[in-house]
Amino acid sequence: MKAPDFSYFEAQNIEDAIKYKSEDDEAVILAGGQSLLPALNMRLSSPSCLIDISKINNLNEIKIEGDFINIGALATHSDVMNNDLINEKLPCLVDILKMVAHAAIRNKGTHGGSIAYGDPAAELPAFAVAMDAEIVLSGLSGQRIVDAKDFYLGLFETDLKSDEILTAIRYPFLSHNQHLIFDEVCRRHGDYAMAGLMAKVELDQSKINNLDLVYFATGDKPNVAQNTAKLVIDDGYDYEKLKKSLASEIDFAGDLNSSSEMKLHLATILINKILNKLER
Amino acid sequence: MSAKNSVNISFSVNGENFDDVTVPTRQHLADYLRSQGLTGTHLGCEQGACGACTIEMDGKAVRSCLILASQANGSSITTVEGFDDEVMEKVKNNFLKHNAFQCGFCSPGMLMTTKEIISSKKKLSRDEIRAEISGNYCRCTGYQSIVDAIEESINEIN
Numbered sequence: 001m002k003a004p005d006f007s008y009f010e011a012q013n014i015e016d017a018i019k020y021k022s023e024d025d026e027a028v029i030l031a032g033g034q035s036l037l038p039a040l041n042m043r044l045s046s047p048s049c050l051i052d053i054s055k056i057n058n059l060n061e062i063k064i065e066g067d068f069i070n071i072g073a074l075a076t077h078s079d080v081m082n083n084d085l086i087n088e089k090l091p092c093l094v095d096i097l098k099m100v101a102h103a104a105i106r107n108k109g110t111h112g113g114s115i116a117y118g119d120p121a122a123e124l125p126a127f128a129v130a131m132d133a134e135i136v137l138s139g140l141s142g143q144r145i146v147d148a149k150d151f152y153l154g155l156f157e158t159d160l161k162s163d164e165i166l167t168a169i170r171y172p173f174l175s176h177n178q179h180l181i182f183d184e185v186c187r188r189h190g191d192y193a194m195a196g197l198m199a200k201v202e203l204d205q206s207k208i209n210n211l212d213l214v215y216f217a218t219g220d221k222p223n224v225a226q227n228t229a230k231l232v233i234d235d236g237y238d239y240e241k242l243k244k245s246l247a248s249e250i251d252f253a254g255d256l257n258s259s260s261e262m263k264l265h266l267a268t269i270l271i272n273k274i275l276n277k278l279e280r
Numbered sequence: 281m282s283a284k285n286s287v288n289i290s291f292s293v294n295g296e297n298f299d300d301v302t303v304p305t306r307q308h309l310a311d312y313l314r315s316q317g318l319t320g321t322h323l324g325c326e327q328g329a330c331g332a333c334t335i336e337m338d339g340k341a342v343r344s345c346l347i348l349a350s351q352a353n354g355s356s357i358t359t360v361e362g363f364d365d366e367v368m369e370k371v372k373n374n375f376l377k378h379n380a381f382q383c384g385f386c387s388p389g390m391l392m393t394t395k396e397i398i399s400s401k402k403k404l405s406r407d408e409i410r411a412e413i414s415g416n417y418c419r420c421t422g423y424q425s426i427v428d429a430i431e432e433s434i435n436e437i438n
Contacts, residue, residue, distance in 0.1 A: 002311075010287075034343075038327040
């Protein structure tokens with residue numbers, strides 16, 4: 001369980017990191033390393049070089065920019081949880097991060113790292129998609145902004161080009177009638193979920209006006225369930241009907257902890273759990 | 281601008297300076313510490329799940345199996361060998377009192393996590409303590425006695 005051999009480059013600024021990455025297809029970015037290092041230790045990945053960006057200044061800032069809360073890529077999960085602005089404007093993110101691994105991992109793992117790694121079982125990619133976040137990418141030809149929903153292409157596959165580095169994530173503010181509600185089922189606190197759901201709900205009085213359902217730990221990437229969301233708005237919670245709908249729009253992929261059938265069941269009951277939370 | 285397969289780093293461990301030491305780039309911090317005789321830091325799963333390798337880096341608990349030695353450049357590290365202050369003496373005594381050790385493999389990580397819990401100054405319920413130590417595996421004593429020790433430490437110190 002030791003990492004394979006690789007060379008190491010400590011980038012002092014973002015330009016150096018981009019240049020180095022553009023010259024070496026096999027190089028990968030090291031930020032907090034809390035997903036990358038396990039992958040290296042298990043020899044699931046063998047990059048030529050790790051480009052350590054963790055010492056670059058000002059990439060961990062959390063600030064308001066226009067209509068967005070901008071989280072710098074290097075902000076750790078602990079930084080985000082303890083940030084006053086996030087606690088005031090985006091408190092749901094603090095609750096979600098409590099479900100991400102354990103304190104010792106949250107002290108090192110970064111927001112941008114989790115978004116860029118694109119683990120389909122991770123909370124943050126699904127959160128970014130549900131929130132209609134924008135992903136800020138910096139490359140040789142400058143900056144590019146991609147909608148989170150277009151960023152995830154497949155299993156650990158994103159729209160990040162070989163000369164690009166993710167530098168920030170921008171979250172739009174939720175309006176007073178919008179709520180981000182989430183829940184997940186896992187075997188142990190802090191473990192990866194067996195299935196999880198991020199729901200963005202827009203209410204008109206107590207009636208659901210608009211609903212986005214984004215699942216994690218169900219398939220190859222954050223899975224958006226558009227048709228099922230419409231059924232929930234029209235008819236409320238009907239287990240059999242919603243299960244059938246989810247089965248037709250998500251390609252559930254089983255893993256060691258749960259079969260695809262079990263994930264389908266959990267995905268269905270998660271809708272009920274979300275609706276119950278909404279009523280409280 | 282060039283990449284290398286070994287790097288020179290400087291950092292401190294338990295107040296002792298390690299200046300300009302050469303480490304292979306692939307070496308984990310835990311392995312470097314153990315190679316220097318600091319074998320109180322244990323390696324269990326080497327994938328961040330078991331918590332036995334938890335150390336303190338710049339005042340925060342981290343997994344030393346998920347950090348490269350090269351990433352420790354410029355940092356200040358405390359391992360279980362450095363626990364000689366009054367607070368940690370109390371915690372260690374509470375672990376002994378409640379028999380929160382059996383084989384002792386998880387203990388350095390449990391003590392590190394307890395230190396972080398206590399420094400947060402929060403009063404935690406037993407359920408919350410269990411959630412806080414969910415990242416630390418014990419495979420023999422059972423968690424009851426460990427939770428007892430942590431609970432008494434919180435009440436005594438905070």
